[in-house]
Amino acid sequence: MTQQGAYYVPHKSIWPIIGSVGLFVTMFGAAHWINGQTDLGRPMFFTGLAVIVFMMFGWFHSVIGESIRGSYNSQVDVSFRMGMMWFIFSEVMFFAAFFGALFYARNFSVPWLGGEGHGLFTHHYLWDHYTATWPTNGPGNIGGKFSVVAPWGLPLLNTLLLLSSSVTITIAHHALRAGRRRQLLVFQALTVLLGASFLYFQAHEYMEAYEHLNLTLHSGVYGSTFFMLTGFHGLHVTLGTIMLIIIWLRCAKGHFNRENHFGFEAVAWYWHFVDVVWLCLFLFVYIM
Amino acid sequence: MAHASTQGHHDAHHEAPSGFFRRWFMSTNHKDIGTLYLIFAGLMFFIGGAMAMVIRAELFEPGMQLVQPYFFNELTTMHALVMIFGAIMPAFVGLANWMIPLMIGAPDMALPRMNNMSFWLLPFAFTILLSSFFLPGGAPAGGWTMYPPLSIQGGDGIAFLIFFVHLSGISSIMGAINIIATILNMRAPGMDLLKMPIFVWTWLITAFLLIAVMPVLAGGVTMLLTDKYFGTSFFNAAGGGDPVLFQHVFWFFGHPEVYIMILPAFGIISEVIPTFSRKPLFGYKAMVYATASIAFLSFIVWAHHMFTTGLPLGAELFFMYATMLIAVPTGVKVFNWVTTMWGGSLTFETPMLFAVAFVILFTIGGFSGIMLALVPADFQYQDTYFVVAHFHYVLVTGAAFGIMAGVYFWLPKWSGHMYSERWGKIHFWLSVISVNVLFFPMHFLGLAGMPRRIPDYNVAFADFNMISSIGGFVFGASQLIMVGNIIYTVFFAKRKASDRVWEGAKGLEWTVPSPAPHHTFSVPPVIDDSLLAHGDVSH
Structure with missing residues (x-):
């Protein structure tokens, strides 16, 4: 045909x-x-x-x-590539909505609730005791007093894990292109392990937050943005890890050759995207 | 030459139309999927229209006659959602499916199976949305804009609305990815970007807008969902959030969405007017740049929907000026359409009538838009019938008239038969008169202070409301003529359409037979610049 x-x-x-x-x-x-x-x-x-x-x-x-x-001819291959690139762009915009909410809360709504700005009466009439700080659960103290996850413990470890996984998947990709099968399988397996350990530590961090820090989804706007951003990211890492496992199995079955391995590349792009989102999270949610 | 482009299909494709289920549910054919989109859009147009009829009937006289106030709110909310996500957008995607591969010499869409999924998500999405009428607490009634806190203080319907938005959003994003990949990757050799028909250009830019903003809406409604059901505080001031945040997120989607619903109509009009003027489009490249400028500006004007929410003064000024800037590229377009007609050998078949009406009436909607863009004036117009008049001029006499022009324009190519010109003209004149009787008085009502989304009103507004309702009933009934005409054309018409259909028509789509065979351009066609509408554009 x-x-x-x-x-x-x-x-x-x-x-x-x-x-x-x-x-x-x-x-x-x-x-x-x-x-x-x-x-x-x-x-x-x-x-x-x-x-x-x-x-x-x-x-x-x-x-x-x-x-x-x-x-499939090369035209179909280009269509697949475009499809994946634009899909990742749509994912970027999805995260942009939540980052936007975070920046809005920190730069506008919380300062305004603390009395900043002209002609705003919420502070004056409703919550004149409230001083704007970040992190905050708002003038209503929604969810009760909480403390935040320290950035230089588990989050730093997770950053290192994800960054290393980006390196290992790149080595695997080079191995695939050079036809070094053993190296490909080993480094792809390493990438899966790094992704899975990230998820393990992230789950650990969540339990820590719920059990010891009283930081929950209910902890005002801080808890909302923290858990929705890291949660959706975690969901993407989970999907990404599943994708990595499947690609690893496909490598083992010999589905890919040096020239023709779009499936591998698509998953690698996705993994890098997840990585970049994490770097933004680490910077804007944990450190700043 | 005319049929050369289709000769390859007998040996290249073994899959002719097969059994009903295989053909319509498992399709990978852009023409069949385009037809499905158009039929679905037509169905939704009448469901949303039926809601509008009940709304106008209730507003025929002051006082409460027909429906309960809460049900009235459900109707205004659902009318908007059904018309925007069910009628206008799918109709444009249907036209894109049918015409873009034909216009650029491609055999099909770039990702035909995903194309099928994009369509089939829609009927399911609307099953979720429309089923909310039968829930305890009824359908969502807080307006299609879903502003919290009101929207999350109603019944269970909001969850159904949110999941509806997710499903139709997935559908739109997949459709848009497909359209971009098709245009960028599937053009026949020699079909340069700056030789593409304007309809293809407008869809390329529209598809980009869709991929950029539908996920933002998905994020926004997800926050709404977690605020109502999972205890987050995005839109709760007591938790440090802000209800106005939702409006920012929503309109960051919502304003590009406005252009998603009008840019493809610009494209259709830019095909129809040159055809019936028998002249090339005036200022082809200016049209492309104007479309791109409008798309860019659409990302930095969203807060003009929120002037009365207490934005800082600097923000009000920025969004006011940015909004008024859009008048420049839009003015370029209107100028070019008029200049295309200037000195042309004009004939006024039904598509051209709709196109000319589009230019005039859409411009009226554009002018009332400039009035609304003025911050101090908007403080008066906010939430009145003036706003309702404005967006119905751009969406009904704009987007919907553009779609109708496109349907009459391309129906002979799709069906192989000519529609009834007489009934097309009757449909047009009834529509264009009644639509003004329907929406023009709303300007006066709004300026006089009648608020929107209210089932009852002061007796001072009685006359104009009655006039408006009469216009509404006539407009609604007139649309049945179009349905009759389409059914007649597809199943009963005797008069065959020629391949070119219209004397002045140019472009690849007119080189294939009428009706267009199931598979076209199985091998890339050889592009002859003289056959293209814009083959002579220098670059």
Whole structure:
């Protein structure tokens, strides 16, 4: 079907509609679950997730098969690359919303609540005892007194872990391009381990925050921004680690060769993106 | 030459249209998926329109007649969401699916399977949204803008609205990624960027806007979700947050969204006017730069939606001037459309009628936009019917008229038959008169002080409201003519359309047969610059 100089159009596929159904069931279930009006929400949510996982296996299975059989030409490869790049850009904008909330709270809403600015009466009428500080849980002391995670302990360790993982995945990539299979597998495995240790320490930090620091999702705007930013980042690291594991297995099965390894590169881009987000988190959430 | 571009398809593709389920649910065909998008948009247009009819019926006279006030609020909220996310945006994506590959000589979209998923998420997203009518506490009623604290003090509907936004956002982002990859990667050799039709250019820029802002909205509504259900304090001043923060996040999405809903219409109009003027578009490159400028400016004007929230003076001034700056590139566009018509051999088939009406009526909406951009004036207009008049002029006589122009323009190419010109003209004249009867009096109501999103009003506003409602009913009913005309064209019309369809039409899409075969351009076509609308643009 693929011929020289001709365009490639993939054949029909059942997976997009299955993915749509899966996302629908997941979100419909989630909406019912959090409202608690019916008991069906929770099972629906997990059923939907299972359908999505099933779709992922099926869709990737057929795409990997087509790729290995050599169905894709270089134009398809460029389309895939563009798709991944723009997807990562959309992820950047998603995080931008939460970073924006953080900067807004620190530079505007908290100082205004503390009486800064002209013609603002919230401080005067409602909370004249409140002095603006950061971190804060607001004039209402929402969630009670809390302390923050010290940046130079676990967060620094996690920074080093993620930065090293960026190095190891790059070494693995060079090994793949040079055809050094053993080095590729070892350094890809190291990357997975580094990612997994990051997650372990992040979970540890969360437990520490909840159990000893009284820093929770309820701790006013500090707790909200802290947990939503680091939480969504952690979710992305989790997905990224799963992706790394799958790519490692695919390397072991010999799916990639020196020229043709877009799957590897896409995951590497994603991993670097997750890394950069962490550096911003370390700087703006933990240190500053 | 005319059919050369399609000859390759018999041997290159073994998949002709197959069984119903395989063809429509598993499709990788840009034409079928485009058709699905357009049918879905039409359906949503009538669901959202039905809500508008109930709203206008309630407002026909002062006092409470038909519906409960809370249900009225549900209707205004849902009418906006259905029309924006269900009618206007999917209609444009449908047109993009159908036309962009044909216009640039591509066999299909760059990522055809993802294309199918982009579409099929939409019916599911709207199932979630519309199901909220049947929930305890009803559908969301705090306005489509979802401002907290009001939006999270209502019933369970808000969670459904939030997950709806997530699903349709995923759909939009995937669609936009696909469109960018198609335009940048799938152009036939020789189809340079500056030879592309303006419709393709406007969609390239629109797709960028979509990828940049839909995730921001997703983030904003996620904060809303966690504030209501998981105890965060993003929008709670007692916790150090600020309800106004939501408005910033929302309008950082919302203002580019306004241009997402109008730029593709600019593109359609820029195709239709040269065709029926039998002249090349005046100032092609200026059009491209103007579109890009509008897109850039759309990111730095969002707070003009928030002038009365107590922004610092410096911010009010910045956002006022930045907003008024948009009048410059928009003025360039209107000037170019008028200059394209100047001295042309004009004929006024239905698409051209809609295009000319678009230029005039969209400009009225643009002018009221400049009035609203003035901070001191906006303090008066804020939340009145003047705002309602303004955005309906840009969205109905702007975006929706642009879509209608596009549908009449390309329907012969899609179906292979000519629509009924007589009924097209009847549809146009009924629409263009009734739409002004519907929305123009709202300017007066707003200036006189009638607030928006209110089911009852002072008797002083009675006359104009009744006039407006009559216009609304006529406008709503007129749209059935369009549906009738489309059904007639697709299934019953005898008159065959030629390949070129319109005498003055230029571009690759007119070199393929009518109806366009299931697969086109299976091998890259040889581009002949004289066949393109902008083949002679120097660069």
